[in-house]
Amino acid sequence: MDIDGDGRAGPAARAASAAVELRCRGVPAEPARFPPLRRMLAAWAECLGMETEQVEALVLASYEALANAAEHAYAGASAGDLELHAVYMAESARAHVTVIDRGQWQPPSTTGTGLGGRGLVLIENLAEHSEVTTGSTGTAVHMSWTVPSAADVLESAHA
Amino acid sequence: MARNESSAAETADRSDQQDLTVTLEWQDRAAVLAVSGEIDMVTAPRFQNEMSAALEQQPDKLVVDMTQVEFFDSAGLSALVAAYQQAGKHTSVRVVATNGATVRPLRLTALDRKILVHDTVDDALACR
Numbered sequence: 001m002d003i004d005g006d007g008r009a010g011p012a013a014r015a016a017s018a019a020v021e022l023r024c025r026g027v028p029a030e031p032a033r034f035p036p037l038r039r040m041l042a043a044w045a046e047c048l049g050m051e052t053e054q055v056e057a058l059v060l061a062s063y064e065a066l067a068n069a070a071e072h073a074y075a076g077a078s079a080g081d082l083e084l085h086a087v088y089m090a091e092s093a094r095a096h097v098t099v100i101d102r103g104q105w106q107p108p109s110t111t112g113t114g115l116g117g118r119g120l121v122l123i124e125n126l127a128e129h130s131e132v133t134t135g136s137t138g139t140a141v142h143m144s145w146t147v148p149s150a151a152d153v154l155e156s157a158h159a
Numbered sequence: 160m161a162r163n164e165s166s167a168a169e170t171a172d173r174s175d176q177q178d179l180t181v182t183l184e185w186q187d188r189a190a191v192l193a194v195s196g197e198i199d200m201v202t203a204p205r206f207q208n209e210m211s212a213a214l215e216q217q218p219d220k221l222v223v224d225m226t227q228v229e230f231f232d233s234a235g236l237s238a239l240v241a242a243y244q245q246a247g248k249h250t251s252v253r254v255v256a257t258n259g260a261t262v263r264p265l266r267l268t269a270l271d272r273k274i275l276v277h278d279t280v281d282d283a284l285a286c287r
Contacts, residue, residue: 031199031200031201032201034199034200034201035178035197035199035201038199038230052259053259056259056260056263057263059230060230060231060232060260060263060264063199063230063232064232064233067200067232067233067234070200118233118236118237118268119232119233121267121268122232122233122264122267122268125267126263126267
């Protein structure tokens with residue numbers, strides 16, 4: 001298959017054959033743990049063929065979601081843990097990142113979801129789609145992005 | 160025993176020193192703070208302390224050169240806001256930022272309307 005026209009498979013084709021899912025469970029919700037997660041997410045997004053700007057957006061938005069989880073954990077009596085899940089869905093050509101914290105749930109207050117003002121602004125603006133779900137077991141921040149190169153490949157494959 | 164304690168302290172120290180270098184230089188009455196590395200939840204307090212220490216010397220202008228910063232989060236934005244508030248009327252705070260990792264968060268949170276962002280340190284120093 002000649003996708004790029006130069007005899008080499010494009011980034012999207014590489015992504016399709018590479019491992020496209022990241023899942024980290026039971027990560028202590030401590031800020032010192034986050035830089036390696038950030039670097040792992042960046043490598044994952046680059047591997048999917050995302051452009052630098054989109055990789056940066058995904059990494060910062062995800063980091064802000066992790067920061068939010070750390071705030072929940074610190075607000076509770078015991079340090080909670082969190083789950084980071086990143087998955088590429090080939091059928092929709094979208095990269096999804098979800099951060100779930102199972103820390104002490106904070107009842108709704110003036111601060112709403114507990115997300116700091118600027119953190120939430122960043123998540124909402126950096127993610128193509130974002131959603132914050134708060135329940136009795138914790139908070140889930142879900143974000144997604146279209147991977148443009150993959151979308152192009154899917155389109156031409158369907159044409 | 161003593162050895163174990165010292166190695167634990169070193170490890171803690173290293174995580175605090177994680178990927179952030181701050182250098183302060185003076186050009187007449189202007190303080191130029193060159194920052195490189197990553198500003199996040201872990202390093203933002205140090206970033207804020209360095210700005211605060213520079214501001215305590217009451218410069219006419221504080222130029223925060225962020226051209227070598229590769230990651231900049233909401234904790235970093237809050238640190239800049241704190242510096243801006245500390246500066247008050249005495250010191251004009253300017254930021255130098257050219258890459259997406261720093262310009263984007265400043266723009267998305269509209270902080271670039273409160274703190275002027277320049278392309279070069281020279282521009283920031285020259286601009287009133």
